[in-house]
Amino acid sequence: MIFDSNQLFAHFLHIISPSDEMLEKMIPRVYWSIENIELSEDMQNKLIKNFPQDYKKSKSAYNEASEKIKKLLNQLEKLQIIFLKTLLNDNDQTDTIVSSRVLFSRRFQSFTQENMIYWRNDPMLKLPGPVLLSTFFRLLFLLCELLSEELVNVNDLKVHPNIFYLENYNFFGIERIGGTFSYLKNMYKEIIKSKLGPPFNSQNDDDIDIIVALYDFVQADVDDDVIEINSAAGLITILTRIIRNTEDRNANIHIADAVMNRILSFDHLPIDKIHVFSVLLNNIMCLYHVACHRQLIEYVAFKERLAELSIDYALVDYELKTTNENNDVLELTLKDIEKKVCLSSRHVAWLKSLIFVAANEQVLEWILMIISNTLKYCSDIEEELFRFVPDFYIDNLLGLAVLLPDYTNITQKFDDIIVGKKWLATLIAEILMKIFNDQRIIHPKSREIITQGITLYLTHPKSIVLLQEVSEKLRLRAIKSIFKPMERKIWIKTNLILMLIWYGSGFAFRYVRPPHLKNKHVSTQGALEEIVFSNMGTVRPPATVLQNDIRKFIAYDKETASNFINNSLNYLNWAFSEFISLFQEIKDINGNNSFIISSEEVNKLKMCGKSFIYTVTLLRVIEMMIHFDRNIIINQEGSLGRVFQLICQILNRINASSSTFSQILASSLPYMECVHKFTILVATTGVLLSMLEGEINKKVSEENAERPSMISSIPEITDVLISDPNFNLSSLDFIILSENENDEPFSLNFCK
Template structure:
């Protein structure tokens, strides 16, 4: 009894130390079933342990799973926390925060180092001396706090406060401490007696392995353990049976598995060759399965793999990566054992722990600890201000010293890459073992078990986006995807080698029948044509005729009604099976949510599982009597035969359309793995690739700052010692940061952006393109394809161009030009495809096409697609803008014109040249690259049909009217806010919308300029019924824009002068040159009759002011005959000031137009006759009445009624339907009556 008290002296609480889950944190934190892992689920949740200490020296460890905001340390029972204050924010609570690198006890000061995911923090308290300290990965950070309060009532609990989605796992001593500290005890005592027994039994076991019984002499002889074989000798078997009778119960305990068995196996790995390791581990596993009960082996293997995963996940990065290599070698050796592999696949790898951790290579936050300084002694960084790809300029201005540094840096990067490739190869070996389909002796092959688990893994990540414990972190997903692609292509090409009719992995795609035959579960993911149940009803005839799939109407109706119900009844068996997740290393069993408990994995698949589907083999037509009803099997039930097929059953490829070849591409199971890989990319890989570019961006920013500082140092006078000292200090800081970042960038390039990884993403792109092309050939059945195939095609190209492009040249990819053209054809065809109904995917296609036409190489790819596809694309772009997203359409047309318009050859606006661009690689900042070919298609289409041009231009004019009116309304509100005396703020969103409306107005004006340039007769040939009306509407809008923008010291002027953040693009130049371009086309170019008509319509508009035209050249009044035009140095706006943007010829055309309009307006003023107010149109009050509506008899001018009839057929006044419009002239002898009366 005295011994028991001595052992626990200084500690209060249960001997098994866990987190206190009764502390009222419900909803604020998620705690796992073993009460050692925790995930933040609120702003700042706090939890403490069940055991406290008041005397002695104690330590516990925290395994950091995410590097966000957390405060880890100790608190007393009297500390009170809330969502704002946590551990370290109150008296008698003390914390270390590695996110902000500070320590906390009411106040805060700098302390320690920054932590990263995968680190281990040791929290040490010495209550004899009253000190508290922390260690990071076994390296002491020094004493953090002294003079702790001690005495009666003062006992300290381990505690943590963490923000939303942050996760950790505690080790109070239930497992061996990774970094034990001499003199400090863990809060939970180790099982010392069991540990001694286990070590002795292990010694006996090792002794058996190292000897053998000589059958001749009957004596023991020493032998290498790797050469030992179980040969059925009774003496050996009896000895091992006695050992395992006592050893087996101990091997179920997590502490003993990690301290004894794991240590033994790792010793084998470190001492032997891979072949020897494999032999010994295989023998040991055989003995475990032979001498232990199944439930004992299951527990032992489960704890062994969990321990192995923790060791791999939370091991520090060392220069030769030896720790990671040893753990992976042991994992490979264990998984080579068939029986163990199948058990782990079925019950552990995806159910209990995150097996994706094994495929991850963490990026070191502290490069000096990872040994990168020795591996890459010389640092270098690209001298570019922006990511513009390899354009050959990078090495042109390179000095000899820089060239040597770059080459030394590249050699260091290659050394690092070779070391990382060793780890990656081991990870690929693991997946090759899991994808083995030749081990089906006595059960299902590993590949088919993997497929079931892999599909559930995808479903949890696709459907559980709001449930953090279910999600695989995106950095793991990236590595998992690349290893999976390597293993998949290995097996794909291996199958091709033995099956000549199959295809190489380079020609891989997913056959379209996979999307509609129900054999692969796509959960609730959206299809191109909408919901699956809707598609099955609306396309049942196409399924029958093209794919030989018949759906029973009665079953269909029942399934549809079932689809309306909510998933309220979870499967009891599934509910009893705990869904366990790992807090990135620590096991976190969590109750499976109800929406994941259905064995059919979601409502969409429930429909597939219940609808009876009749399938006819496509090899020959069947009679009605031969049709057989079968049910689609859920993922839980599928066997090898269900996937691969046999005899007349084609498995996954059931329901082959006539367009698809009869010979299979490869094994059907590999098709499902490929489909899952594409889904993985869509779930989180693409976003993570974009996130990792941030390291490269940081390097560029610091490199620019260093260059600026060095320039200032060169310019600084030597007498200013103070400034020189500050600049030298800044230069040192920037250099040190760049040294650190350039080594970290080398790691990122080796693990994320290497040439091999680029080829993986490129392969996925080509797979998606081929899949979309094959799906498109099936006609209406294309609607069954999941949306993510188009998304991955778009996003993977974007990743190759924007994320990999700055590191590796895209032009060097095999078949690059052909791939560009195929993607262009898909974007051109499907951005307006009626089979695609999802708003988001349609917007993505439109934005992708808009970006595609901004870059010369991709625009040329659009021009290379077949002519009929190009014409169809342009026809879709010219469809009326109403009832569809038109802004992106207009943007595409503008990009096709940019470089041809009046003063429209700029990349950046003149007034923004001195500002720093956000990213020179943005589509909007590309140099103009107009397409005369697509412009010609546009001109041909506008000339063809009588309705194409009027409907298109009517919609453009309507949208221009709306966009410019909205812009004016918003700048009035902004101006009023700016003039208020009290302090006020303009909403940044309002400024953004205002700038967008301005940009839209400019782009719509440019589309009108392009139309007038290409097809002037649409406005000027009055033999066409709508030409005059369109010209009058155009003149009206141009005059409105000119009046608003050119009035001096008016609203527009004042807002431009304010230069508000967010309104940078709002300026006189872009909108005035667009208007000028239209006017020049109308008044200068073209036939004399056209110029005369345009002039008369422009002058007839009541809003026309000659002053607005004079403003373009900096004149307030028309110049008197013989006077010179004002010089270009005039302060007011003048096109003459923009000599770099506007050519001499263009300025001459403006002057010619001004001269012409000055003369014409003088003649029109002399010839105009006064009009009675009663004779004016009651709609516009600008033109005389000239038309009467039938049958109601109301009157207006022709311009107003023609414009009204473009959008509405009802009378403007009485809403009666207008049958016809007739000319009307006032009778000379009749009294005038207001037509509105």
Template sequence: MATTSILSRTVITQIFGTEFVTSLEAEDATFGDRSSGESKSSSISNGHIHSSPAVGHVVGVSQSNSDGMKPSKSPRTSPPVDEMDTGEPKKVVQPSADVFGQLIQRQLDAVVEESKRQQRVVNQEGRLGPNIVKYDASSHIGTFIISNDRLSVNSQCNFGSVKACSCVYKGKWQYEVQLGSKGVMQIGWATLETKFSQEKGVGDTIDSYAYDGNRLRKWNKTTSPYGETWQAGDIIGCCIDLDEGKIDFYRNGKPLGTAFSNIRRGPGVAYFPAASLAYGENIVSNFGATPLQYLVEGFSPLQLQSSLDNAKTDLLLSWLNSVLSLYPGTKFCPEYVGGANNVDYQTLLVITNRLIEFLGPHLQSGFVVEQSFFPFFASCLGLPEKIMHTDIISAQNISYDKTDLLLDIMWTFLEETEMKTCLEKTCVILMNHFRSNSLSLAYPYQHYSLYCLLALARHRATRRHMIRYLLFDKTKLMHFLHVRPMDETVLKEIIPETWWPGKSPENSSSAVSYENTCRSIQQKISDLQSLQVNLMKQLLNNADGTERRPSSRALFLRKFRQYVRDVVRPGSVLHQPINKAMATFFCFLRTVGDLYREEVENNDEQKLPDFPCSMFFDTSISYYEMERVGGIASYLYKTHHKEVCQALSIPDYMPNNATTTPAQGGGRVSQGVQRGTPMPSALQLNTSDEQETTASDGSTSGENSPSPTHQTVSNRTITIAVPVPRIQPVGPVTLAPLAENMGILSTSTPTGNAITQSNGAPQRVELGITPLLPSRQAPDHNNGVHVSATSSGEDVSTPMPVPHLGAALIAGTPSGHSMLIPMLADFRNFIAQGERGFTYFPGGFVGFGGMEHRNAIQLHNPAVALLGKESGMMDVRASLRELLDNAIIIYSCGVQRHVEKVVGLRNTMEEYVKALDRANTSLNSASISEEERTELVKSVEIFTNKLDEQARHIAWVKSAVFTKERQIFVYQLLKTVLATLKSSTSEGVLFAFVPEHYISTLINLTWFLLTQMHPTVPHSSLVGLEGILTEVAEFVAKHFADTRIIIAETKDTLTQALSSFICNRTMLTALEQMPSDSQISMVKSILRPYENRAWAQSNWMLVRFWQGSGFGFQYPNALEARRPFRAKPVQDEFGISTNLPPTPSRILQNHVANVLLENQKFAVSYIHSVLNQLNWAFSEFVGLLQEIQNAALRPERVFIEARQLKICCTCFELTQALLRVVEMVSTIASPVITDASRESSEPLLARLCMLLSQIMNRIGNNTGCFAQVIELDIPGLENVTYYPLLSSVGGILVSLIVRDLEKAAEAEMPATRALLCEPSFQVESLNFFFGRNQPQNLKRIFSLQTHVPDDVSESEIGTLEKVVSHLADWTQRHETEMEALDDDSACTICYASPQNTTFKPCNHRACK
């Protein structure tokens, strides 16, 4: 014998039993020979090996060198000399027989035989088709996304049907469907003959049978009620019994009863599993590829699954279990007593390896993993192997030692691919578990899978593998961070008593019990959430890095950042709404909070890390090309390099010669490429802020770059110009990580080597991207994308077509869209492959072409470069900051949508409460008929039921979604973001680097606290909220006109925010409380003249300051609210017709007055601009009205375009809003207009009078187009009425004239005089205000009187009356005067006023 077995007999006995050892002894000479000394030398007790080192060296000493070097270790146990073959190893001829392996194999075979005997062989009869059952991708109707395994389908059409590839005609069969959504789906069975169509799905035809849990129906040509409401995550069992001829459905194992009986059977009839799904609905089917969750007794899964593999696996795992318990201290390797030379330990190693050798292949099957391995893993953890809905998972028995050992062993002995497959399958199982619906508050499945996941995440190698490959790619971490709401029926059980405001007093017993239930739900969910946070903390382990490898935390952040870049960020190619955004957001927040407390502060105070504002430009966090408020990062780094370097105290990274001038824009692009040359084939994408075309790009770079690499034949730059119309976030960023692939891409163009920089233009055409950058382009459109790729030119043969790259890059353009879809898969590959290269670029990429800056900054800025992303521990603060930043990104990308949904629920509930109230009141009134009573009783019943249901949902919201704890986090985050932004704004030009989403987050968080979480979680308990709100208000007020903010999106965000602040009492108070210099500067910004800017919003803000103070502008019951039966205009952006209650602000009005009065020049130019816009808006409006009138008057029925109506309405509203602003100005700052001593006031007044007269002439009569269009009752023009315009005009008149009432002489009444001098002024139109001179046959007779008292007060009308009679009076006097005036003395231009001005030097005369 050449070698000797070292296997320890005792160990083998412990694992396999004596019988096994006997056989082993009998067959393996080497084993038997050393058995004698065995039992004596090694003693095993309590599952631990207390080994003696002496025995450890029994045998196996190298033969070849025995004489020369073998230390005589232990003479006592030295094997007999004859055993120790003295020959050279080459000479040993005896094969080392694998008796041990054969024995194991024999045992396995025996098990197989046994189970074959026990189990009747699976009945093949009765089914037809492939053994592996999947959906038949060739026979579906409609568009589907079908997964690679063809088991999950996602409908992309209104109603599509798909069926499986195998059918059954005899026997009892079952398959399961896990719902991914809860909408309209018809799931069941169909025969081959049933022909589906876009309208007809499973169940809509004869011989097809389906259940739809959305509509609670079963379908077989006709439909009838059946089953329960289903929820996403439910597992629906579909059973067909062809012996009895019936079909049953099960929901999460619960029978829903026989749906169909006497189904057709017999020759020619065979049923396929089939499903029809409405748009967006998705399901995952299990035909038996993995064990059915709720297999019904007597039924078989459709896919035949040999249970023999499982029997073998089970046996192997039971052995493995014994092996695990024998490892000393349940540790795999480290400091076992006696070191590596311990025989028992070595035996264990060998046996473990042998078992794994057999086990490995089995672990590749999803079925085996789920059926055998996963329960084994769970039991190692101390969890039950299988759980039920009624179980309660407690952490008591959980011990991670054994799973750590198991994972160690698996990583050591399994082949890497096997381990990865096994882990992947395990994670999928965990996710399926996690996503299933819980039937109790104990959330057994969720706890179960979180504990398992925790066990996996504890283990270093497993954790790293999961972070790298599973949690962001295959299974999404976000799913595990969510807590699925309870299903309706369960909610009914756990919330026996409901309450809502108005049902009973707040201290009633039902209210109290409701609150208590909410609290207990909150407790339970909080437990689950803590587990989720624990999981996050495990994944964010920061201690497992070494000098060669980053910590898990660094890995996690890197992967998450990539995920953000590829998926979350709007505008990325693969963008999709982030799953479970709200849960993820809060989980991140809580994790950051916990970690910050544990690692930084070391105290119990709940706090979030702060952001230094340098974070936005020191490149420690990569924002890819997310927009900064000042534009695109690469541009900012170029423009502000001096300031950046100064702020970071690093040398300037921009060479002096590369000063930025527009003409060299292209050259800079190429420099980026050159600087990237350390990477042999890096792709650089650069958004050029100028509009150079590629040709000039090429030439400039050629001249400016004498780099040798650049001019060699092997390194080419291809520049592709891609049009990105109107898109602000430009294209996807896939940068250097794609390095390897890009070489392929760029070199495989048909023209190959012919491509040079200078022929970029023709190249573009060949790529098929025809709509090129126009050669001339407005300078302010920076939307060109230059793609420059250098490549080493070796991969010419690779047939990857370039147009694909193009397609990826023009994502979002109309032309690129269709090409994009097939591209996605490739693109995913790029990203996946690129990941390896990613390690070289910590911190990711600043943006297109920002590489060089980033590298330079990181090179010179050790504070950033050594954040530990590469190796060892990450800087704690930096890492937490990045994590928090991620939370902010998640928030800005998806949370808002979820929040609105929840708020929507609350709002509908309020409606029902009101409706119920009304119904009850009517019921109690005496005078109702029997018929009415019946209906009302019915209503009350329906509303009460609905409210019960909603109250349960709200209970859920209160305890799981909008909680106090979360509110505090939101508040803290708001403070953090605010502090960051405030400090950034003091950084001068560097404020431009602030990412756009920080601003929107600031505002959204404010609303989140104020109106969304509140009143579910009242904000009154937040300490210092008022101060924070004032600061927010101040920030918004200061920056809504900040010139450092370039991008339109942020400007819009801020302006919108300010407008909405002004409408909200709380926020308005905040605005009023901010320092008065901030208020004044805000008012000044609002009052900038309306030329060359978007003024409608500013104007609207002023209207809001005023609304509630103006003439007939009190709207105590808003006009709209009193007309509930009007169709609402789709949206009124700038109008006043919103339902918001007025929130006039005296303080801000005063500021407006002061600003205007202080600076007459400014005031005049402002008012002129307002009048200009008023003139424009009103003439537009009238023009459109005439068009509409013409169209309506035509004999044939003409369809008026909705767009036209909309524009008309908008113009009307603008007119109205502008009039109101004029009213405000003329009321609070009247001297500006009426004080003749003030500069330019007279022409201003004259102009105002002209405009007013024009408007009154058009509106104030019954013959104009206005009256006629109103008579037509055109839907869409409901808001166009007399009142808004006439009341504002009346208000202006009053404000102008009211002071003149007291005066006696015309000279003292500048306004009256100006009006009388206005040729188009007609005193008759004033009478219109009071409904005089109106023909009585009209439908609508306008009179302000009818608006008393809702809109106008008596006293207001009285004042107006006085003004009108004053005007009428003076008109008469004026006319008499005019009559006296002879023609000669009348002005030759207007013939209305006397000539009283003489022009010099010509001496012509005219009126003033």
């Protein structure tokens, strides 16, 4: 009844947020600060020193009020969990009736499926995100408690993979990492039969006929572009809801009964503790994927809003203290911001008492551990059946790993992997390296998430150490898969990984942010390669272990390495040509001096910025490859000349576009923040130095020293460079020119 009556079950587990007026009574004094907010150096110097000190006096009162709220909420949550524990009683079964826990797990399955459908297709019927998040946390707390009480080994907890193969537990609308459930079921049905045994190794043909007969009926009410019905379990969930709102309910109700009785009977399913716990955990993870992670991100936005308002307040307050102009306007503005920041501070206090608490952080770490254990077990043991793992396991893995580091902090950075729990971060690193480019994973989003995870591990000094501590076998397998031919979209992501591995070792490649962006706000929106290119994480040492792995691979498989660098040169030629072409068109956009940019022009700006990023990324990867072994270029006929041809073209075109670079730098065109001479010229110079490294310091023999005019005195590789028709010595002036205040002509000395 509690599931069916407008889903009162979930509402009962929810704690409604108080109104703004009530919050003001509960938290009469507020506190905020900018000390923990990441600011540029000049902003810190002028704002923190002048930030009002009066608010610090309110800190203790603010914290006391928050703590009082937390204690009251904790008492209420305990009562909700006691109620929930009654529903999950496992000792009331009889000879003919299963326990309350088993019944609950079956109803919760339908509850999760229905809410997934509504969240994706029917906003009017969906339960609100805060309600589902409360349900998620209460169930998670209780399951953690029950598993600790009833199972001996809680350190190796995982979802039993058998439930992934059962139609009764297949959510439609959820894909598997190895393809659709219907395809995988037909492909591996014999393996599944032998694995599950009776009564799962047979199915009545009449049952299948009923599903086919009902398909058209259901599809008449459901948009088949959004939902794929590939299981009886999914079919009955939506069918019962549709029939409930259909005029000819009486005419169709017997169909629902037939399916429910003949297809969805749970009587044949296991009812042991491991199975039931696995079903409940799987449903909870699905619920988190559908709604709860999104709701947590919305709550994090309250933290970000408070940080933004705090900075706005500090800026206006500083201006009011340091200028005598427009004081009346500034005072009104300051009062308006103060009202907003007070309200925002109270909202954050409520969230820090209810959502962002240490207890919630611990159970999120616990579920992350279970996700990790499940993925590791399925990957190691289940062989081809690993493909059946739902895609939300990998999605939740990275989502939680990024959310947790700053979970209870007042600010959320999203720039780190969970390294506080070393054992857990190490386990995740091992999983990511193991399933990176795993051929059993064909789901595009899952593959991209795995690549993103490895990329994030490479942006922080502690997580890099963990990634390099993964077994050599897994590291080399991951490196080998990077060098295999792949489609352009995946190639872009994997080249970013190689560039980050090379970070700290390339020519002038030790910056976290390019010099021209050092004291500027950098957007955190866009594709991963765009974000990382403008902000490469935290200052860290080079990933020498992974670099040595690449060196080993090149020595072991020169043919694959040669093919890879040839493909990289092809992509470089394409990316740079795209950039230059679009760059000239953007000059015209900038010359219009118009505040309105058309959608077509916005697309050009996006593509131009991306092409620039691809070009620099490729240059860094080529620099690394040549540095490790120049012979992969030298020993290929024509490749040496091709490399220098591209280098000369890049140097000449960049120098010829000086005025355009200056215009772009002075403008505020969107998506062009990353474009600057420094990043592309130092990367190009890095390739040049890698090629010439063996000859730069080479001593000229006495014989050649006596005949400096003879061509034989010029080293072989240098000779190929200066023999290129496009070689222009003046294109390298930026290396030796002294600093110029106007940034033109460009000089590396300007970026010290």
